[in-house]
Amino acid sequence: MSDAERDFDVVVVGGGMVGAAFAAALSGKGLSIAVIEAREPARDWPKGEIDLRVSALSRASQRILERLDVWSRIEALGCSPYRHMHVWDAVGGGEIHFDSASVGQADLGHIVENRVIQLALWETLEHLQDVTLFCPGAISDMERAGGVSRLLFTDGRAIECGLLVGADGRDSLVRSLAGIETEGWDYGQKAIVANVKPAERHQETAWQRFLPTGPLALLPLADGRCSIVWSATDARAAELMAMEDQDFSNALTDAFEARLGRLGVDGPRAAVPLRLQHAKHYVQPGLALIGDAAHAIHPLAGQGVNLGFLDAAELAVALEYAIAHGRNIGGLWALRRYERARRGDNMLMLAAMDAFKRLFGNDHPALSTARSLGLRATDRVAPLKRLFMERALGLGVDLPPLAAA
Structure with missing residues (x-):
């Protein structure tokens, strides 16, 4: 050798x-x-x-x-x-909430x-x-x-x-x-990732809303911001990625039902095929x-x-x-x-x-x-x-x- x-x-x-x-x-x-x-x-x-x-x-x-x-x-x-997770359905309105204290976890x-x-x-x-x-x-x-x-x-x-x-x-x-x-198989979806600043506290909660075009998740960060993972059909993802920051923030806030107030995008966005x-x-x-x-x-x-x-x-x-x-x-x-x-x-x-x-x-x-x-x-x-x-x-x-x- x-x-x-x-x-x-x-x-x-x-x-x-x-x-x-x-x-x-x-x-x-x-x-x-x-x-x-x-x-x-x-x-x-x-x-x-x-x-x-x-x-x-x-x-x-x-x-x-x-x-x-x-x-x-x-x-x-x-x-x-x-410490919490909150999930809800955009169409039917059903919700579920998880709390770490209920299973004796920090x-x-x-x-x-x-x-x-x-x-x-x-x-x-x-x-x-x-x-x-x-x-x-x-x-x-x-x-x-x-x-x-x-x-x-x-x-x-x-x-x-x-x-x-x-x-x-x-x-x-x-x-x-x-x-x-x-x-x-390909899902015909892309996951859009970005960081956002919510107007209200994220409450140390991981949030997820199921939309007909794909789930939207907000993950809490220590400094008060959230990381988002927005899975959407290829067509919808292309529309979202083409938007100016203000328009994207408006669309994101609407998709999240403004549960944390306005969500302002903070930095770049990327899209990953799923x-x-x-x-x-x-x-x-x-x-x-x-x-x-x-x-x-x-x-x-x-x-x-x-x-x-x-x-x-x-x-x-x-x-x-x-x-x-x-x-x-x-x-x-x-x-x-x-x-x-x-x-x-x-x-x-x-x-x-x-x-x-x-x-x-x-x-x-x-x-x-x-x-x-x-x-x-x-x-x-x-x-x-x-x-x-x-x-x-x-x-x-x-x-x-x-x-x-």
Whole structure:
């Protein structure tokens, strides 16, 4: 092997939030780990600036990040707890309200900028002796034979590994090169993201209104602003993106029924195409997919990165189990343990979010009446409401050790 080539036990392609969390979770297990990432995260940003990309982290995700010793850094960089959630239907008028105190929790989760999460994780990786960072780095191809993957970089370098982990997003090159097919569909929608200043206090509440053209979510930030995720049909999204700030603010305020007074857009807007996508397989001999490389979900419940963190934690524990039993970490004995633990749960969540999207995106009078009655009934049935809250919080019993209470 030339000086340009090195052997690693595990190579992670994609050093974003999920890939970095997996590498950190695997550290200390006696393995050599490499992470390939195109660019380092931002190290600083102007005071008062809020990234357009934020995540609503569940309690399970928080536990994972705490056990990876990065949560305190995230708190120092800035995160925003939310203690209530209020959801209502634009057509039928049904509403439901969730309160963290009713399940004995201090909050329902935290709104955190993606760049904050990634920086905290990246700083951790930089100090781990068993992790090598190839950044900037990008692969162009791979060769797989005899249980070994040889990755070819765009700049001519190459490295080899016994286990390749694809954490490179929903357009995963690793998945494509491995020939793993996906199933799913485009929603014909875009999610418009922006930051806004409400005239009234957001009350540490995550708000969501279901409109016939797609859900509108307002996520509370610590400084009083809100991050919005407005999912709309392609045609409606094009109209909204073409508006001047004042007109967009007016349309947003109307869509939100002015429940927090006028919502003034504060900064740029962006639009992201939405689709449901699920890999037909998560693993092959010597290869595993995690995060968006394995599954892409509608953002209406903010579960995307939370599912990814659970993937990372479950794959790490499956590999640890293989090591403890003297098994090959790249063998299907180990990798199918991970796939069994995650693929079914992820499929259920994808199906549930797709069903919610279709149910609340239909303005048929009978259906709108039925779903509004369902919201009101759920709001009044404490055990059912608690079940929904516990699921959203990530308080289930069947969680990997990093995420368990």
